[in-house]
Each structure stands twice: as structure tokens, then as C-alpha cells.
Amino acid sequence: MKNLKKKLGLSAAVVLSTLTFATAYAASSVPTTSTTPENPNITYIKTDEPTSYRIDQLKKIAMYYYWHGGDLEKAEKEIFKGITLKGKYDVVEHAFKEATLIDPYNLDLKFSLASTQIIQKKIPEALQTYKQILNLDPNNFNANLLYGVYSKINGDIRAYKSAISKLKRIDSKKANEYIRKLKTTESIINSKLNTEVPQHLPQKDHAIVILGYALADDGSMRQPLMERLKVGLAIAKQYPHSKIIVTGGVPKQGITEAEAMSNWLISQGIEKDRIILENKSTDTVENALFTTAILEKEGIKDVTLVTSASHMRRALTVFKEASDFYDKMNGKNSNRNFTNVVYLDYPSIEEAQKVSKDEEFVIYRDLFRVSGIWQYPGLQR
Template sequence: MKNLKKKLGLALAVTLSTVTFATAYSTTAEPTTAATSENVNENTIRNDEPTSDRINQFKDIAMYYYWHGGDIQQAEKDIFKGITLKGKYDVVENAFKEATLLDPYDLDLKLSLASTQIIQKKTPEALQTYKQILNLDPNHFNANLLYGVYSKVNGDNSSYKSSISNLKQIDAKKTNEYLQKLETTETILDENLNTSAPADLPQKDHAIVILGYALAEDGSMREPLIERLKAGLAIAKQYPNSKIIVTGGVPKQGITEADAMSNWLISQGIEKDRIILENKSTDTVENGLFSTAILDKEGIKDVTLVTSASHMRRALTVFKEASDFYNKMNGNNIDRNFTNVVYLDYPSLEEAHKVSKDEILVIYRDLIRTSGIWQYPGLQR
């Protein structure tokens, strides 16, 4: 614990005094070799430490805030003096900005910075960061792809076409694979959303996948998750032979989303042996990847996804990409069929079918993540 606090400049020990840091976030970075005299102010990242250690400290701070947040005012005081922060992703962004100043040659740090800007929907800033990467390495495949896709989302089709042209010169086969993924996603954007189950779903080799939603701090389920479960329960009663996969692995008070969902379904009369827990995922991308592994193992070709209307197009994109990946990895040719049932979190179904620019941005972000390109290279998918 002592070494870990020193490694983070002790700033997080102050900022996150109510958290046992060693159990909340584990790091694989090397411990600091800087002087540790008791009379040295250790509430800041010190300039008398090796540059690599200081970079790792900023990366650790970024990843901690990405997951847990913290006291923003304390971060302003102890880590980012003179910078006004607005939220936890502001801390992540500024940590990577500081890291890129320490090593302006490290393109992975720049990719991480751009990803945080995308999370905050700061698309122009992210595009500028990707442009820096491409100025340094014009043949960087991932940067070209990300720059092109987000340019298109931002309404700049000329830059998108230029990026695709560059990508074809770098790796034509890989580029064509991504063009197919983008085309599939375009189709999903026009998908009809259903508020009840279709009447002609298969009576066997069919699964209902109910996507999780973050639990409250006391471990209870929030309204969106309960509504998703109600929608899933209706289908489960309509198709009693279908397996039910519940997803979500982030624990609160020792219980995961999948655990809570399973308990609720059982309390509503669903047999326990129908339910399969996917309790390792931390977000939609991992919901898709880890649930697809279960679908493959169970030999299930027909899937009904259940989630909120605002989340469904992203879920369908992720699950389709995950299914294609598993086909490729295992040498299979499973033409998995996806249907959907939504909890309507819009005023009307008509409103739900309108796709905003912000939603498109997040859909493409998660498509790219599911395809294997990490948001934070070497740190976080």
C-alpha cells in the first residue's frame, strides 16, 4: 500500500480517502525509484522522478478516475494546478495531456487522449489529436481509421473519403473488412425497434439476452434495469424453451448486475436452470464479447436482445461484430440472427427511431472497440 501511494504521488490517497486503493485498482507499472524522504511534499507528481515513472503516474491517475471518479477539487489542487476541472473524464483527459507533454513521441498516449475527448463528445479536439498522430506517422492504420470515421460522424465526408483512400494503400484487405463493418452498422441504424416479442421466434436453439445496467451503490437495481427485466420476462413466458442470458459484472455491495437480474427473474417464477450468468463484463462491448462466447458454447443461432431503446442500436452493432469475430476466430460460418425487444425510454416509438449524432458517435466508437482496437492501448478496452 505504501509503495502504491508513493507511485501515485500520494495525491490519490488524499483525493480518494474513503477507498482502499490497493483493492480498487491494481497496476502493473514499475514502482517509483524516486527519493522518499519524509520531509518532501508528496502531494504532487515530482519532477525529480524518472520520466517513465511520472508518465506511469499520470496513466494510473487517468485509469483510476476513468473507473472510480474522485474529488475533482482535490485533483485540481494537488495534481493539475491552475486547471479547472469539470468532471472525472476531465481528469482523465488532462492526465493524458500531461503524459503526452512528457513524451510527445508516444502515439499510444495520444490515442488515449483522443479517446477521452471522444467520450466527452469533443470531436473537433479528438480529430486534431488524431491529426497529430498522422502528421508523425501517416501510415498509422488505427489513427487513419479513427480519424476517418469520426470525421464522417462530424459531417466531413471529404476527410472520411481521404482516410479510406489512405487505408486502402496501407492495407487494402483490412480496409475492406472495416468498410463491411461500417456498412453493416449503417443497416443497424435503420433497424426497427420492437416493444414486444415477434410471434415467430424459434422454439429451440434460441436465447434471450438481457443487457445489464449499473447498480446503485447499495446494490439495488435502478429503474432502467428493472424495466429491461420486465421486457425480458414477458418474452421468457412467451418462449418457455428459450435460455436466458443476463449480463453485467460490475459488483456493488458484493453483487453483480447478472446476479441481481437472475435473482429477480427467479423471484418472478423463472426456473433457475434456464438462466445463464454473464458476470464478467464491465460495459456493452464486453457484454457482447462475453455473451457471444456463451452463445457459441450453447450452440445458439437465434438471439433476442433486450435493452433500453436508446441502447439497442449500439447493442445490436456490438453483438453482430462480436459474432462475426467469433466466427472468424473459430473458423465457423454461423449466420446468427438477432431480433430485438426494447424498454421504451423515449416519449414514443417514433422518437426512438430518430438517431442522434451523439448516438451515432457512440455506436461507431463501440464498433471499433469491439473490432479489437482498444480505447486506451495496453490499458483499457
């Protein structure tokens, strides 16, 4: 086994025969690991370990691969032996699938499985998983909501209408709130993307929010981020009194996206005191939540979002929802206004205005996440 660990390394050994479902329980022990690369100690779990312990290890495996990935080629060749792995989310899915076999009563595990299937665009499988939840708990609000909306995107309007009717019976107030959110999102999906700097933006209480993009392993900025910065810089020059918020907290070589963006803007002549760093977020949902806290603190009423065209509708959706949430939490109505300017990552603006089914799924998935429905209950928003 020591030779096997050296051969596979941490990322492959983390899953081992835990996920070889047909033979998992025939084995005498299951190698696994903690979820952080800083603590790579591998332990061995016998199959007669307590149920909660085995489930906990499977959740750790899922979250490890969700964040860090692993050597899929070796895992497929030397561990899974016949199971085709197309990406790290295959491992996440298999881990949650195994966990649901160990505890078929745990609905949170089923929600996590369905979320991973949505990420992988396995829509029929995800809908079936939500259906299992509803068979066990017909009045589960979140399951009815997710099943209904994803069914609609998938072309099943009847299932959507039935789900909405059920939601109104379960909790009419909450159902009407989500109906409003869905209508707002539909309006955003159909809104115009702007490639030019808007005229007549407010000269007061206005901020330009430039959304980050993952840095290269050496800490350098990739082209999409550079292009977003160029768009943001053009707006900043035209509106010299506007604050600039740069977002992104995933570090590479000791620097976050926000820090790299700030350094670049300063090198282009932007005053340092105009720039505010949001350097804790790991994805678009956290961009919105953490940036909205800054907007509240700074008293910003008008926001111009800057990101890629393929990302803008999702960004507008989650920022609007985050802003509405902060209003509700603070018992006020900020009437915060959002405008947009995009880096055009399509051949033409006409192509950019078209919304694919895949984009719709991601938009609504992140709407639900920012509204408070965790993607992986208790593990990952």
C-alpha cells in the first residue's frame, strides 16, 4: 500500500476504493484523506467504521475534489478500473452517490448529489434525484422550487407550473418572493449588454465593480481578466469621481485577483485611494455578497458591473439578489441601480445577446445559491 500511495500521490489516493462502488464493501480498508493540501495525512478506514464516520469521509473526498481536483488519468486507470472519469466532478458525484447509498434517508446528501449533476449538465439525472427527494418529502420547499425551475429550463412547462402551485400551498409568502426573483431574473436574461461606456452615469455615490477571473498558476493575469480591466479603466477615466471595486480572493503565488487588478490599475494611472479591494471571494456568488457589503458601507447607490459578456447576465442576477437581500436584512429600500459594460468574448454583440440553455441553468443555479439555498447543504454555498 505504501508503494501505491507513492505511485498515485495524494489526489488519487484520496478516493481509492471508496468510490469503486461494486467492490467497496468487499475490501478490508478504504484509504482516504483530509480535504486540505496542507494536511495530506492518509488514514485507513475499515468498512466496519461507524456510519457517520464513513459518510463524513465521503463528504471530505467530494469537497476535496470539488476544490482541488486530482490525477484523473491515474484514478481511472489504477483505481476505478472501467469507470470513465471526464473531470473532477465525476469524483464528487460518485462520492455523494456512495454516501446516499450508505444513508438513503439523508436528504442533504441527495441535494448535494443533484447539485453535482446540475454542474455536469446531467439534467435528467438531477431531476430524478430531486424527484426522489420529493417522493420522500413532498412538501420540501427547496426541492419543489429547484425541480420546477430546472424542469422549465429543460422544456417541461407543465412540471414548472405544478411546482409553483405546490409552492404556493406550502408557503405562499415565500413562494411569491421567489416568483418575483424569477421574474427579475428573466428580465435580466433579456436585457441588453453594453460594449460602450454609458453616458450620464451618476457623478456621486457611483462605483465601477470589475469582476475577477482566475489567475494563472504563476500569479499572472489571464486575457479575460486583462480585457475586463481595460473596460473598467475606460469607464474610470470617463468618470473620475467613481470608486472602483476589484473582486476576487483566490491567491496564486501569494497574490489575489483583487490585488493583481489593483496593481494594474495603479500602473495605468488610477489613484490608489479610488480602489477598494474585495479580496475574500472564491466565485461569482461570493463576489456579489461580499461586494454588496462594501457598497452598503460606502453608501453606493449606483453600480456599473464590468465582466465578460458570457458572464454578465449571471453577474447582474446575483448582484441584484444580493442587494435585495441586504435591503431586507437592514429593513430598507436602497433602490440600487445596476448598469453593465462587457468585454465582448463572442464574435459579435448579436451572438452575445443569445442565451443558451446551459447559461440559463448556471444563472438560475447561482440565483438560488445567493438567495440562501446552499449548493451542498452545510458544506459549500
